[in-house]
Amino acid sequence: MSNFSFPYSRRWSRIAVLFATAILILVAFPFNRSLVHSLLAYGRYPPLYPQNRKLQLELPHYQTYEHSDVKYLWSPNHPYGVGWGNIMQDYILNYVLAYATNRSFVFDDYTWAVDGTPYSHYNGKLIPSRIPLNAIIDGPLAGGPLPPGDNTSLAVHKDFFTRVCPNPTILRLSDVGGWSNSDTVEFVIEKWAEKIMSIEDPCLQFEETSADKQIFNVEVFSRKDRLLSIWPYMSSLPVLTNWGWSSLIYDAFEANRGVIFPPSLDWPEDQDSRRDKTMPGLLVIHVRRGDFNVHCRSLTKWNLDWNAFNSFPELPDKYDQVHSDPRLSPENHRAYMDHCYPSMEQIVDKVDTVRKESPEPFDHIYIMTNGADSWVTDLKMALHELGGWEHIGSSQDLSLTWEQKFVAQAVDMLVAQRAQVFIGNGWSSLSSNVVMLRTMDGLPPESNRFL
Ligand SMILES: Nc1nc2c(ncn2[C@@H]2O[C@H](COP(=O)(O)OP(=O)(O)O)[C@@H](O)[C@H]2O)c(=O)[nH]1
Ligand SMILES: [Mg+2]
Incomplete structure (x- = not known):
């Protein structure tokens, strides 16, 4: 008797699995269309780049930086939910400010969503909410080396910064007067550089408020009269002279x-x-x-x-x-x-x-x-x-x-x-x-x- 019951139960269990999957998709679909779509289309979740993440948390200079007087500048409030083009611009200008003030630039991931979820929806697809910068680029902006003779501190990841700087000095946009959102980027950097250079605390960050509440808001990039005069300085910096893409991109x-x-x-x-x-x-x-x-x-x-x-x-x-x-x-x-x-x-x-x-x-x-x-x-x-x-x-x-x-x-x-x-x-x-x-x-x- 038991010999006959086996194929039956196996077939039934297969039917039950198929049935349960169908029900799951049907039930989930109205709530999470993109998830279901992505899973059906690709059968897997977007990558989270664990290798890249590990590498950027173990950059070779961290060991010496941990026990030195390196000064840092962390600018949060990067925009999110926007394309890489916008983020790249934002990161580069913030790097210029850190470099101009002789501080280590603090970088974060290319972040689509700040809600802590690993995946986000975009255009009917699932995407990673955060992509480590070194999956896209290589070079000074992502913590890479500077050219020989340049003794400016190298960039560090935000997680390293928060570890070595648990109580940073907080800068507010109102801390520096005499500039406004109609001044050139060159002038704004000069103004802020003065302030930042006068601060002794190695641990310095802008107040975390909301995306785009920063010195260079997105509007800067659509105003050539504000942006272009910084180019001769900016183009001389290693962030651009040593620009590189990640090996993922070159490959x-x-x-x-x-x-x-x-x-x-x-x-x-x-x-x-x-x-x-x-x-x-x-x-x-x-x-x-x-x-x-x-x-x-x-x-x-x-x-x-x-x-x-x-x-x-x-x-x-x-x-x-x-x-x-x-x-x-x-x-x-x-x-x-x-x-x-x-x-x-x-x-x-x-x-x-x-x-x-x-x-x-x-x-x-x-x-x-x-x-x-x-x-x-x-x-x-x-x-x-x-x-x-x-x-x-x-x-x-x-x-x-x-x-x-x-x-x-x-x-x-x-x-x-x-x-x-x-x-x-x-x-x-x-x-x-x-x-x-x-x-x-x-x-x-x-x-x-x-x-
Ligand atoms: N692969 C690819 N994606 C693109 C292209 N143009 C736009 N995109 C996508 O659309 C986004 C555009 O946003 P962004 O980079 O901010 O550039 P912008 O909106 O054109 O200013 C990119 O990040 C890509 O996801 C393209 O030529 N190739
Ligand atoms: Mg865009």
């Missing part, structure tokens, strides 16, 4: 050479000489989709200028050339949107124009984008119709590891950094950071164009 680039720039190119064998090399004949275009549809409409209401370094005076395409106040007439509004959120036809036209104007031929194009797959496929077809391409690649063609998937924007930035010509979106901070890094790499201003 993704190398693994995807075939869809970025197929191997016809003479490409140095060793990793070091590859790092700063541009790829002749490669045109990269940043096609900002998704949230920009709504975002661009909001920008028209404020008549917002191009973002940060997209307004370098040397660049050939200028905001003023193509835009008049979009609030004044429907035509102006349309002209603004044509550049902020261009149609497929307008994008193809721009590529055509840039290609015709360039003295060098382009036969490879790479579309970096957050656009939907089917839309990108159509754009590729439309570009193909222009003719003359040996290869058309895009973000959607990249094969990435699970850990690389969630930092894919940095992989695209590296591709754009190495393009012979880059076409960006003037309002995008991601584009602006690309232009900034390309400028640091000594690429000519004419090689940065805008839609």
Whole structure:
């Protein structure tokens, strides 16, 4: 008898498991659509980068710093729930302030949510709430070494800072007078540097209030008259001269050479000489989709200028050339949107124009984008119709590891950094950071164009 009952009970237990899973999904779905979607799509949770996290909590200089008189500056109140482009800008300016005041810069993760949960929802998907900075970048900002002869203290992670500085001196924005949100970043840094340099306590932090309650709020990056005068100083600092991407990003680039720039190119064998090399004949275009549809409409209401370094005076395409106040007439509004959120036809036209104007031929194009797959496929077809391409690649063609998937924007930035010509979106901070890094790499201003 018992011999017969076995298959039955096994079958029943399988049915019961399937039934329970189905019920779980049905019950959970209305409450946690993204979770269920992600689990069904990928069958796993986003990565939490344990190796990177461990490394940044064990940086080699911590041992000596623990028993020394190193001075620190921790600026909390970084924005959250925003893209990497915005965070990168924010971190760099705060690093400049710490460096200018001879203090160790304190960095935190690229933080999407501060509620303590490991995962967040974005665009119907689960993402890590926090990504260790060293999963994206390498170099001084993430605690890497400074060039020989530079004795400024190295950066440390926030967890190290809170351990060695349990009772820091707290700075409030009102502690320094004589500056306002309309002054240049250069002036604001000078003002604050005076104050910070006068403080003896090695442990110093700004009061933790709310995101964006900081010296440099996000508005700084859309006001060229406030930002650009800091560039000569900022561009001389190791945070930019020694900028590097994490090995996760460089590895993704190398693994995807075939869809970025197929191997016809003479490409140095060793990793070091590859790092700063541009790829002749490669045109990269940043096609900002998704949230920009709504975002661009909001920008028209404020008549917002191009973002940060997209307004370098040397660049050939200028905001003023193509835009008049979009609030004044429907035509102006349309002209603004044509550049902020261009149609497929307008994008193809721009590529055509840039290609015709360039003295060098382009036969490879790479579309970096957050656009939907089917839309990108159509754009590729439309570009193909222009003719003359040996290869058309895009973000959607990249094969990435699970850990690389969630930092894919940095992989695209590296591709754009190495393009012979880059076409960006003037309002995008991601584009602006690309232009900034390309400028640091000594690429000519004419090689940065805008839609
Ligand atoms: N992989 C990839 N993601 C992008 C691209 N453009 C935008 N995104 C995504 O959208 C976010 C854009 O936010 P942000 O970096 O702040 O740039 P901005 O909004 O254009 O100023 C990025 O962090 C990415 O998650 C792109 O070209 N490639
Ligand atoms: Mg953004």
